[in-house]
Amino acid sequence: MPTIAVTGGKGGTGKSTVAVNLAFALAKQGYGVDLLDLDIECPNDSRLSGIQVNPVSSVYKSVPVINDKCTGCGVCVQACEPKALYMLNEKVNLIEDICTGCMLCQKVCPFNAIDTGQKKVGTVSVGEVRVGSGKVTLIEGRLEVGEDESTKIIAEALKYSNSKVKIIDTAAGTHCTVVKALKKADHAFIVTEPTPFGISDSMKVVELVKKLGVGYDLVLNRDMGNDVSLPVKPKFRIPYSRALVNSYISGRPIVLQDSPEARVFGEMAEHARSILLGD
Numbered sequence: 001m002p003t004i005a006v007t008g009g010k011g012g013t014g015k016s017t018v019a020v021n022l023a024f025a026l027a028k029q030g031y032g033v034d035l036l037d038l039d040i041e042c043p044n045d046s047r048l049s050g051i052q053v054n055p056v057s058s059v060y061k062s063v064p065v066i067n068d069k070c071t072g073c074g075v076c077v078q079a080c081e082p083k084a085l086y087m088l089n090e091k092v093n094l095i096e097d098i099c100t101g102c103m104l105c106q107k108v109c110p111f112n113a114i115d116t117g118q119k120k121v122g123t124v125s126v127g128e129v130r131v132g133s134g135k136v137t138l139i140e141g142r143l144e145v146g147e148d149e150s151t152k153i154i155a156e157a158l159k160y161s162n163s164k165v166k167i168i169d170t171a172a173g174t175h176c177t178v179v180k181a182l183k184k185a186d187h188a189f190i191v192t193e194p195t196p197f198g199i200s201d202s203m204k205v206v207e208l209v210k211k212l213g214v215g216y217d218l219v220l221n222r223d224m225g226n227d228v229s230l231p232v233k234p235k236f237r238i239p240y241s242r243a244l245v246n247s248y249i250s251g252r253p254i255v256l257q258d259s260p261e262a263r264v265f266g267e268m269a270e271h272a273r274s275i276l277l278g279d
Contacts, residue, residue, distance in 0.1 A: 004166070007181075007209075010173070034137050034165070064099070071111055101149075135163075141153040150176065168184060222238070
């Protein structure tokens with residue numbers, strides 16, 4: 001299905017604001033839109049959109065459970081690559097926080113002394129709202145504090161997406177969580193701001209999407225009309241305005257209002273539609 005990712009090099013550039021308003025602008029045109037909040041460590045599209053989400057799935061990883069057949073031979077400890085297993089007083093112990101759930105320990109144990117347990121690592125929640133003749137379905141992935149099973153959460157969240165158009169709100173940066181989300185995209189909107197840090201970090205994302213073979217456009221947020229030296233020319237410029245700030249605070253997408261800022265997102269939606277649907 002056609003998919004656009006909204007991403008950025010650093011936090012705070014307005015990435016989620018763009019993703020939410022783009023989804024609502026497309027829904028106003030009559031489309032069913034899945035807005036996937038895959039910034040799984042800090043998902044906040046529900047607050048920006050006013051959509052209430054409810055849990056639909058819990059995500060677990062496998063963890064070893066040492067049973068009473070254990071002789072303390074240490075074979076599992078030697079095989080454990082992340083060193084999550086260790087010997088203490090001739091007993092095998094587990095550090096859950098660094099266990100990857102590969103269960104190699106279970107395979108190498110000569111005494112069948114390791115059972116498979118489960119640990120919750122995240123939650124997927126879903127909510128929806130009608131927008132004119134269209135609909136926005138918000139699918140949120142949320143990682144448990146201290147966990148690092150990001151790819152499991154993203155894979156589970158994607159299972160709940162079946163609308164014609166998908167908008168993915170990725171995490172900021174160029175780490176594995178972002179790469180996992182971007183690999184599902186046909187095109188990316190890279191959101192930046194007119195600051196040295198914002199511009200520098202956004203260029204790293206440009207390099208990433210090029211390596212992944214994903215098309216992209218640059219979106220300059222908080223544009224104050226000044227000349228800004230950018231290695232890539234912005235396709236869209238979102239003005240810095242009080243109306244956008246109030247929209248952000250109230251949790252009501254600005255595209256639901258009649259304002260110059262709303263028109264920018266309307267143009268962005270037209271561009272996205274031409275890329276994804278060819279019309």
